[in-house]
Amino acid sequence: xxxxxxxxxxxxxxxxxxxxxxxxxxxxxxxxxxxxxxxxxxxxxxxxxxxxxxxxxxxxxxxxxxxxxxxxxxxxxxxxxxxxxxxxxxxxxxxxxxxxxxxxxxxxxxxxxxxxxxxxxxxxxxxxxxxxxxxxxxxxxxxxxxxx
Amino acid sequence: xxxxxxxxxxxxxxxxxxxxxxxxxxxxxxxxxxxxxxxxxxxxxxxxxxxxxxxxxxxxxxxxxxxxxxxxxxxxxxxxxxxxxxxxxxxxxxxxxxxxxxxxxxxxxxxxxxxxxxxxxxxxxxxxxxxxxxxxxxxxxxxxxxxx
DNA sequence: AAAGAAGTAACTATTGAAATTACAACGGAT
DNA sequence: ATCCGTTGTAATTTCAATAGTTACTTCTTT
Numbered sequence: 563x564x565x566x567x568x569x570x571x572x573x574x575x576x577x578x579x580x581x582x583x584x585x586x587x588x589x590x591x592x593x594x595x596x597x598x599x600x601x602x603x604x605x606x607x608x609x610x611x612x613x614x615x616x617x618x619x620x621x622x623x624x625x626x627x628x629x630x631x632x633x634x635x636x637x638x639x640x641x642x643x644x645x646x647x648x649x650x651x652x653x654x655x656x657x658x659x660x661x662x663x664x665x666x667x668x669x670x671x672x673x674x675x676x677x678x679x680x681x682x683x684x685x686x687x688x689x690x691x692x693x694x695x696x697x698x699x700x701x702x703x704x705x706x707x708x709x710x
Numbered sequence: 711x712x713x714x715x716x717x718x719x720x721x722x723x724x725x726x727x728x729x730x731x732x733x734x735x736x737x738x739x740x741x742x743x744x745x746x747x748x749x750x751x752x753x754x755x756x757x758x759x760x761x762x763x764x765x766x767x768x769x770x771x772x773x774x775x776x777x778x779x780x781x782x783x784x785x786x787x788x789x790x791x792x793x794x795x796x797x798x799x800x801x802x803x804x805x806x807x808x809x810x811x812x813x814x815x816x817x818x819x820x821x822x823x824x825x826x827x828x829x830x831x832x833x834x835x836x837x838x839x840x841x842x843x844x845x846x847x848x849x850x851x852x853x854x855x856x857x858x
Numbered sequence: 859a860a861a862g863a864a865g866t867a868a869c870t871a872t873t874g875a876a877a878t879t880a881c882a883a884c885g886g887a888t
Numbered sequence: 889a890t891c892c893g894t895t896g897t898a899a900t901t902t903c904a905a906t907a908g909t910t911a912c913t914t915c916t917t918t
Binding site: 564565566567569570571573574577578581582595596598599637645647651652653654655656657658659664665666668669671672673676677679680681682683684686687688690691695696699700703704707 | 711714715717718726745746747801803806807808812814816817819821824825828831832834835836838844848851852
């Protein structure tokens with residue numbers, strides 16, 4: 563099991579917007595070319611980011627603008643926007659354990675706390691990284707590239 | 711995206727073995743009934759746990775025995791055994807970003823550290839919980855049930 | 859009104875999970 | 889040595905999600 567590439571694509575999108583947004587018009591065609599995929603894939607992800615309130619997308623003219631400071635958009639926000647999971651749980655319980663078995667009727671309750679803690683550990687780490695960090699990191703890499 | 715139910719099923723299996731192993735012969739049929747699935751599903755998961763060196767499975771007679779003390783089998787061991795992920799990464803990068811785009815050719819390097827840290831946070835939390843914890847928790851729940 | 863771009867429906871291909879049937883391989887009990 | 893219960897595993901089916909593509913509609917600026 564792997565987390566969908568929508569997550570890394572969304573981060574790639576933000577990085578392009580941050581880096582090129584002032585200079586070029588960043589359209590779904592432009593992004594599709596940088597990411598090497600189909601423009602419709604990009605538009606669908608843009609739609610998810612828009613519905614989550616992270617960006618505005620201009621129709622007609624094109625162009626993407628974050629709705630709040632980059633330091634206030636975390637990797638967790640992006641993850642939640644593009645990878646909604648069923649009933650909010652990262653883990654998948656087998657549906658109907660046997661209620662006549664002592665283990666079967668109690669395993670769910672027993673595991674819940676622990677699985678929640680594991681999921682929370684991942685999500686908390688995701689909250690540590692922001693689009694601002696991403697932007698700075700990319701600027702620094704590109705500056706180094708240009709100096710060689 | 712959700713982590714496969716094989717993980718929670720494997721934990722359920724361990725819990726049954728710990729709870730009933732001395733009393734009954736815990737077969738794939740027995741487990742399938744407690745978990746409410748097909749015996750072949752169970753056997754495939756047993757095969758993964760066996761290949762990972764966590765249990766021995768007796769053919770012919772049936773019966774499952776952990777290969778080491780329950781306190782030395784963590785949730786992480788179980789997770790790795792039943793949910794092998796491609797190239798070890800929880801995250802899925804889009805394959806071929808455009809090398810002519812400054813963002814495209816650098817995004818992978820920029821994200822790697824951060825994604826690794828997120829994955830590690832999850833795995834480290836998984837390492838905190840052992841099959842021994844699971845066993846004790848289940849004993850305690852069943853004892854409470856019996857006292858009412 | 860025209861042009862450019864996003865939004866979106868419809869379809870296909872591919873993959874993985876889960877379930878099921880069938881049978882071969884094994885091992886203890888008689 | 890054979891029988892029987894059990895595991896190991898291959899083959900098949902169903903279902904859902906991802907990813908990609910085409911085609912068309914909707915919107916906005918010029």
